[in-house]
Amino acid sequence: xxxxxxxxxxxxxxxxxxxxxxxxxxxxxxxxxxxxxxxxxxxxxxxxxxxxxxxxxxxxxxxxxxxxxxxxxxxxxxxxxxxxxxxxxxxxxxxxxxxxxxxxxxxxxxxxxxxxxxxxxxxxxxxxxxxxxxxxxxxxxxxxxxxxxxxxxxxxxxxxxxxxxxxxxxxxxxxxxxxxxxxxxxxxxxxxxxxxxxxxxxxxxxxxxxxxxxxxxxxxxxxxxxxxxxxxxxxxxx
Amino acid sequence: xxxxxxxxxxxxxxxxxxxxxxxxxxxxxxxxxxxxxxxxxxxxxxxxxxxxxxxxxxxxxxxxxxxxxxxxxxxxxxxxxxxxxxxxxxxxxxxxxxxxxxxxxxxxxxxxxxxxxxxxxxxxxxxxxxxxxxxxxxxxxxxxxxxxxxxxxxxxxxxxxxxxxxxxxxxxxxxxxxxxxxxxxxxxxxxxxxxxxxxxxxxxxxxxxxxxxxxxxxxxxxxxxxxxxxxxxxxxxxxxxxxxxxxxxxxxxxxxxxxxxxxxxxxxxxxxxxxxxxxxxxxxxxxxxxxxxxxxxxxxxxxxxxxxxxxxxxxxxxxxxxxxxxxxxxxxxxxxxxxxxxxxxxxxxxxxxxxxxxxxxxxxxxxxxxxxxxxxxxxxxxxxxxxxxxxxxxxxxxxxxxxxxxxxxxxxxxxxxxxxxxxxxxxxxxxxxxxxxxxxxxxxxxxxxxxxxxxxxxxxxxxxxxxxxxxxxxxxxxxxxxxxxxxxxxxxxxxxxxxxxxxxxxxxxxxxxxxxxxxxxxxxxxxxxxxxxxxxxxxxxxxxxxxxxxxxxxxxxxxxxxxxxxxxxxxxxxxxxxxxxxxxxxxxxxxxxxxxxxxxx
Ligand SMILES: Cc1cc2nc3c(=O)[nH]c(=O)nc-3n(C[C@H](O)[C@H](O)[C@H](O)COP(=O)(O)O)c2cc1C
Ligand code: SF4
Ligand code: SF4
Numbered sequence: 001x002x003x004x005x006x007x008x009x010x011x012x013x014x015x016x017x018x019x020x021x022x023x024x025x026x027x028x029x030x031x032x033x034x035x036x037x038x039x040x041x042x043x044x045x046x047x048x049x050x051x052x053x054x055x056x057x058x059x060x061x062x063x064x065x066x067x068x069x070x071x072x073x074x075x076x077x078x079x080x081x082x083x084x085x086x087x088x089x090x091x092x093x094x095x096x097x098x099x100x101x102x103x104x105x106x107x108x109x110x111x112x113x114x115x116x117x118x119x120x121x122x123x124x125x126x127x128x129x130x131x132x133x134x135x136x137x138x139x140x141x142x143x144x145x146x147x148x149x150x151x152x153x154x155x156x157x158x159x160x161x162x163x164x165x166x167x168x169x170x171x172x173x174x175x176x177x178x179x180x181x182x183x184x185x186x187x188x189x190x191x192x193x194x195x196x197x198x199x200x201x202x203x204x205x206x207x208x209x210x211x212x213x214x215x216x217x218x219x220x221x222x223x224x225x226x227x228x229x230x231x232x233x234x235x236x237x238x
Numbered sequence: 239x240x241x242x243x244x245x246x247x248x249x250x251x252x253x254x255x256x257x258x259x260x261x262x263x264x265x266x267x268x269x270x271x272x273x274x275x276x277x278x279x280x281x282x283x284x285x286x287x288x289x290x291x292x293x294x295x296x297x298x299x300x301x302x303x304x305x306x307x308x309x310x311x312x313x314x315x316x317x318x319x320x321x322x323x324x325x326x327x328x329x330x331x332x333x334x335x336x337x338x339x340x341x342x343x344x345x346x347x348x349x350x351x352x353x354x355x356x357x358x359x360x361x362x363x364x365x366x367x368x369x370x371x372x373x374x375x376x377x378x379x380x381x382x383x384x385x386x387x388x389x390x391x392x393x394x395x396x397x398x399x400x401x402x403x404x405x406x407x408x409x410x411x412x413x414x415x416x417x418x419x420x421x422x423x424x425x426x427x428x429x430x431x432x433x434x435x436x437x438x439x440x441x442x443x444x445x446x447x448x449x450x451x452x453x454x455x456x457x458x459x460x461x462x463x464x465x466x467x468x469x470x471x472x473x474x475x476x477x478x479x480x481x482x483x484x485x486x487x488x489x490x491x492x493x494x495x496x497x498x499x500x501x502x503x504x505x506x507x508x509x510x511x512x513x514x515x516x517x518x519x520x521x522x523x524x525x526x527x528x529x530x531x532x533x534x535x536x537x538x539x540x541x542x543x544x545x546x547x548x549x550x551x552x553x554x555x556x557x558x559x560x561x562x563x564x565x566x567x568x569x570x571x572x573x574x575x576x577x578x579x580x581x582x583x584x585x586x587x588x589x590x591x592x593x594x595x596x597x598x599x600x601x602x603x604x605x606x607x608x609x610x611x612x613x614x615x616x617x618x619x620x621x622x623x624x625x626x627x628x629x630x631x632x633x634x635x636x637x638x639x640x641x642x643x644x645x646x647x648x649x650x651x652x653x654x655x656x657x658x659x660x661x662x663x664x665x666x667x668x669x670x671x672x673x674x675x676x677x678x679x680x681x682x683x684x685x686x687x688x689x690x691x692x693x694x695x696x697x698x699x700x701x702x703x704x705x706x707x708x709x710x711x712x713x714x715x716x717x718x719x720x721x722x723x724x725x726x727x728x729x730x731x732x733x734x735x736x737x738x739x740x741x742x743x744x745x746x747x748x749x750x751x752x753x754x755x756x757x758x759x760x761x762x763x764x765x766x767x768x769x770x771x772x773x774x775x776x777x778x779x780x781x782x783x784x785x786x787x788x789x790x791x792x793x794x795x796x797x798x799x800x801x802x803x804x805x806x807x808x809x810x811x812x813x814x815x816x817x818x819x820x821x822x823x824x825x826x827x828x829x830x831x832x833x834x835x836x837x838x839x
Contacts (some may be wrong), residue, residue: 046596049743052782059781062598079778086779094748124752149747152241159287167289168591168741169296170576173751175741180289182281220473 007071007096022062022073023051028043034084034092034113036200037150038063047151050087050113053080076164081117088113089122095141096128096145103210104202105216111150111201112225128188131176137184139192139207147203156198157191166195176204243268243766244279254322258589258608259293260314262301263530263570271305273441296741297591299353299573300530307342313337313375316355316492317730318650318715319362323376329379334384348387350822354575354734355492356531359650359715360418360657368393373402405502414480417499418657421658421673423505423644424636425500425620426660431504432566433551440559441515447518450472451622455642460486460578460689461614461711462786464837466622467640469612469693476610483516483564484526484606486583490529490575492734493713496646497616499530499658501535504620505542509566511619513551514626516564517610524566527583530573539568573623577740579785580613593740594785613763616826617646617712637663641704645712649674652681652718667699667708676716677686683802685715690790692797693723723798724761724805731794732757739787745779746769746788753777756797759781759819765810766817773799 003018009031016025021044026033039047044063051062054074062073074080091097091110099105113119131144154168154177165187169178187195196206215221247264251257259439261280264776265272272295281288300312313328314321322722328350335348342349358364361373370393372383379797386396389510394412401407402416419426439447452467473481485508489497500508512524543566546552556562569587571577577586581595584606605611621643625633632640641663649672650656654675661670665684672679678696683744685693686703687710694701694708701708717727732754754774799806801834811817823837 044596045742047742047744049745049782052507054367059785061596061782066598069587083782086749086776087782090744090748090752090779093752094744104647123772125755126751127748127752148744149741151742163287164290167287167293169289169292171297171576171591171741172736172739173741178289178292180287183287183289188824224388 005067005069005184007067007073009073019066019075022055022060022065022067022071023052025067026075027229030230032230033062034096034116034226035063035181036113037125038110039152039156039198043154045151046085048091048148050084052083059083069091072080080196085117085119085120086123088119090123090188091148092119093122093124093126094129095147095148097129099117102202104146106215107213107220108220109200109225112220114156115220116224116226117145134179135207137179137207139189140184140195140204141207142177142179143203143205145203146201148201149175149177150200152198153177153204154198155196157195159186159191160228169182240800242278244276244792245255248280248283250736253284255286256589257597258570259298259570259586260591262291262295262298263572266301266572267357270308271302273303273732276305278328285305293591294589296754297574298571301572305346305349305558306351308347309368310349310351311383312351312353312356313339313356314354314362314364315352315358316359316362316728316734317727318359318493319355319364319727320730321562321651321721322362324363324376327375327380327401327822330380333634334381334517347767348384351532353573353608354738355490357489357495357498357529358415359493359495359648359713361416366531367396370394370396371413371534372396372413373416383611386649392446405538407445408538411535412503413534415498415502416535417771418655418785419499419660420649420655420657421505421659421660421661423646423660424624425504425644425646426658430504430507430623433549433557435623436510436513436517436551436557439558439626440562444474444520445655447514447626450630451518452626454622454625454633455640456618456621456625456633457641457705458615459645459711461491461690463705463709466614466618467604469614470515470518471552472600473610474559476603478609480523480607480613481516481519481521482586482606482609483512483519483528484525484580484583484601484611485512486580487526487528487532487616488571488575488578488583489532489616490578490738491690491711491713492731492748493650493688493715494620494648494683495650496648496658496712498532498535499533500616500620500646500694501539505539506546507620508616509543509546509552510514511614511621511623512566513556513564514622515583515612515614515619516767517562521612522565522666524564525587525606526566526568527571527573527577527587528568529577531673531784533570536568536570538795543568574740575734576740576787579787580783583613584611591740593711593742596784599611603754615711638702638704639707645703645710647710647712647714648704649716651685651714651716652721653716658678661703663704664702665693666702667714670703670714671716672697674716681716682721683717683727683798685713685717685727686710687736688713688715689784689794692793693717693801695801698801722758723802724809728794728798729754729757729761732791735787735791735794743783743785743788746783746791749776750791752790753792753795755819760806760815762819763809763811764817764819764821765806765815766814767810767812770799770806771808 014029046064134142457463577592582592586592
């Protein structure tokens with residue numbers, strides 16, 4: 001049944017199954033394409049745009065593009081590096097990310113990406129938006145300052161009947177995440193923990209605990225993000 | 239808010255949560271706003287979470303959780319409205335009402351709000367008050383309207399000078415809107431006879447209809463220019479339980495108003511085109527997605543649909559064909575330009591936020607309710623009616639080799655005869671400028687295709703309107719020499735995109751405001767040379783956005799920078815290499831004044 005398809009990523013021949021998304025095929029073939037909004041195994045949403053690559057010459061997000069026979073994919077070039085870094089820098093400029101004071105530090109995917117791609121300061125002016133911290137929930141703290149609006153919480157966290165607990169509000173630069181007061185009040189510890197883990201940054205944090213892993217044992221302390229996926233270690237990142 | 243009212247509204251839509259848009263619009267229309275307790279009730283009745291309701295509600299400009307006044311004045315703030323005196327009108331409204339834009343008067347009578355282009359660019363400044371359109375406003379008229387509202391007059395009593403031309407004066411519309419049809423072609427011609435094309439189509443097989451459309455070479459009139467026949471063929475071949483036909487009447491691109499004129503003068507033709515499309519792809523349901531700004535056309539359009547049902551041109555067994563049933567309903571938007579993007583339009587029609595979808599899959603494969611769907615522009619459907627009536631070969635005799643047929647242009651701005659011109663493809667911008675009455679040496683620029691198109695200078699006026707040179711959805715805004723191109727056009731359009739972005743993609747949401755601020759910095763004379771380089775380099779990131787809105791949101795800046803570079807360089811501080819754009823003395827001026835202290839560096 002499963003049809004095997006051959007594609008080429010950065011000149012390397014890769015195999016995947018028909019219907020698979022490019023980002024997954026790349027990963028399974030040992031090629032790391034950075035992502036933020038993607039959740040492995042879930043329907044993609046193409047929100048952050050970070051995984052943009054050139055597919056047969058066109059800019060496409062690799063998390064939403066199913067592979068097709070003979071596809072020619074370029075993931076590395078001066079142009080693509082510039083776009084990718086630009087998007088990461090935008091996320092820093094758009095929100096309020098004070099990494100040293102954030103307990104996600106060291107476990108944060110955004111921070112890890114910045115390290116991996118050697119971003120020290122964004123090219124864009126910081127926007128210093130006024131955003132709130134919601135601390136009313138018994139299990140969670142929602143710090144909107146750090147939210148990168150990736151929608152992972154919206155897509156992954158549902159109540160037992162499948163209803164949304166997190167959702168977007170408004171539009172354009174005013175969008176934010178809102179939490180359903182009725183449904184979130186019923187969240188159990190497991191679901192709350194899942195919400196904390198699904199958030200790539202420090203925007204959803206557990207209450208009544210903080211800084212659990214000492215420096216040196218945090219997720220990205222020793223290995224840069226994406227290393228577990230790259231078969232050929234990227235010398236730049238090491 | 240009483241329970242039964244919400245329940246009866248939901249009942250109109252059989253408790254179907256995919257009809258959330260209609261439900262919210264009805265609540266807003268009947269109760270003035272959609273407060274928290276009705277969201278709570280809706281969530282219970284529809285069995286969806288409150289945040290799911292709120293994420294739709296807060297997406298749309300015309301839906302509100304708080305009251306917007308017994309009379310809500312939405313004043314267009316597009317570039318052309320400003321060219322024709324919007325600022326003074328806005329001031330008059332504020333003075334007379336006693337509140338600012340974005341506010342409601344303390345007695346709750348009047349609310350003043352800005353809104354993006356309402357499709358009246360040939361009769362600006364214009365506003366919508368409780369779904370009725372008011373055009374050619376002056377400060378005097380603004381004060382008069384407020385005075386009359388305070389006196390207790392109703393909306394119809396506010397009209398002081400009769401109604402507009404054509405069907406605008408008909409009983410079911412009664413609008414002070416004018417069509418301003420300045421030139422007629424295949425679509426607007428008088429010789430349209432209802433039903434001929436449907437008859438002809440049904441004498442053919444669906445495949446033959448598609449072949450005829452392909453033969454005509456017609457491409458979509460909504461802007462993207464995709465070949466219509468091909469779209470229909472893909473859709474016909476896509477497997478699905480049902481197929482759907484959507485007509486895109488969202489017409490949100492500032493400066494475009496030709497669909498409004500077709501809707502007013504040729505509604506049957508649109509519906510006939512949709513019917514032919516339905517026959518071709520095998521659909522039983524059609525939806526006209528109509529922007530809320532055109533709500534004043536609702537009764538009129540519903541009546542035409544009803545008449546078509548009476549004539550057996552819609553409904554069961556159309557024209558006696560036992561295998562062909564098709565009907566059309568109107569779906570309103572609620573104020574969101576991005577919903578004109580076809581996949582966002584489908585999301586909206588399903589009751590959700592108008593966020594464009596990831597592609598693939600395309601709507602022809604998985605569209606409305608995940609079923610194969612064609613989405614076509616109003617004008618496209620009308621053109622197809624002519625194609626079927628007279629044949630694809632005939633249609634190809636109109637226009638140019640690659641761009642067949644006619645195009646309705648919406649012309650506005652600094653010209654003597656703004657309005658709708660239906661021309662064959664192949665005219666140059668120069669020809670159009672002659673046609674619409676301009677002194678060419680007084681024209682600074684022409685904005686072709688609206689804000690997402692390009693702003694061209696006189697040296698490009700010989701370019702040809704067609705798909706291979708200057709493609710356009712039909713908006714042409716003529717900008718005179720006396721206009722401030724950067725402030726009045728580029729900045730206004732950039733603000734429009736910021737306001738209308740769905741906010742999903744990082745660059746569209748976060749970068750557009752940053753680029754906008756740089757433009758402001760330059761306009762204020764604080765720019766340096768590196769700001770121009772930043773604009774050019776940074777805007778490359780916008781190409782990674784998901785949909786056309788984000789991909790073209792910097793066009794107002796980029797195309798003016800490319801074609802009017804002198805305007806930028808003349809504002810740049812030539813001898814300064816770095817300027818952060820921040821002025822401490824200005825930032826603390828108010829504080830200094832309040833404390834009677836001077837500011838020292
Ligand atoms: C941001 C955005 C807004 C759009 N607005 C409209 C619109 O108001 N009307 C329209 O017909 N097409 C609009 N389009 C184009 C549609 O996505 C789609 O291409 C069109 O409806 C297809 O119909 P056509 O092939 O008949 O042109 C818009 C596209 C984008 C990206
Ligand atoms: S809260 Fe976290 S998971 Fe949710 S959108 Fe924001 S960054 Fe993403
Ligand atoms: S480009 Fe802008 S409007 Fe389009 S999907 Fe992305 S955020 Fe939304």
